[in-house]
Amino acid sequence: AQSVAQPEDQVNVAEGNPLTVKCTYSVSGNPYLFWYVQYPNRGLQFLLKYITGDNLVKGSYGFEAEFNKSQTSFHLKKPSALVSDSALYFCAVTLPWGATNKLIFGTGTLLAVQP
């Protein structure tokens, strides 16, 4: 069965420092991988995705993520954190689109950026 794990409930980082939010996945075949962000009492917003090609994908708001097939990971990164990046981040996985057309989400990681 497909699954995705976000091992950290919360990540704290000082403004200006680099940030990493971790994600590992378990799925047979070649997965599609995603990151979404949620601000308080709002819906989720798509940040970036990996389907194929370059292992480093760039997304919205200066975020990027690195796909590592051998470690089955897809960690979210940003070189310099902003206070406004504070939010709940979700990693998600699916089999190639068209098979199920549905995402499986992780439990989320709360990112807190201190000024």
Added chain:
Amino acid sequence: DGGITQSPKYLFRKEGQNVTLSCEQNLNHDAMYWYRQDPGQGLRLIYYSQIVNDFQKGDIAEGYSVSREKKESFPLTVTSAQKNPTAFYLCASSAPRQSMAGELFFGEGSRLTVL
């Protein structure tokens, strides 16, 4: 502007009552989804529909029902059979284009509280 509209934003219900959450989209998307969000559990799929007049159960469909009579609308009914309905409910849609595979567009959510 195109988007997804969920209503009501907040809803209170007495035990034993059915309630219906509205989800409307003007993005011309074929697929629509309902997710439930609980603290520490991430998002769990309730139902999804890939085309009008067709829908499939997700991982936690018990106690819920849906209909898809129009492309724009995908209402969710939380029935009295749902044992723990208090949660934040999110509706989403996705475009059929392969280039946008997995990119879900979310509404702002509906928070249901059972008194």
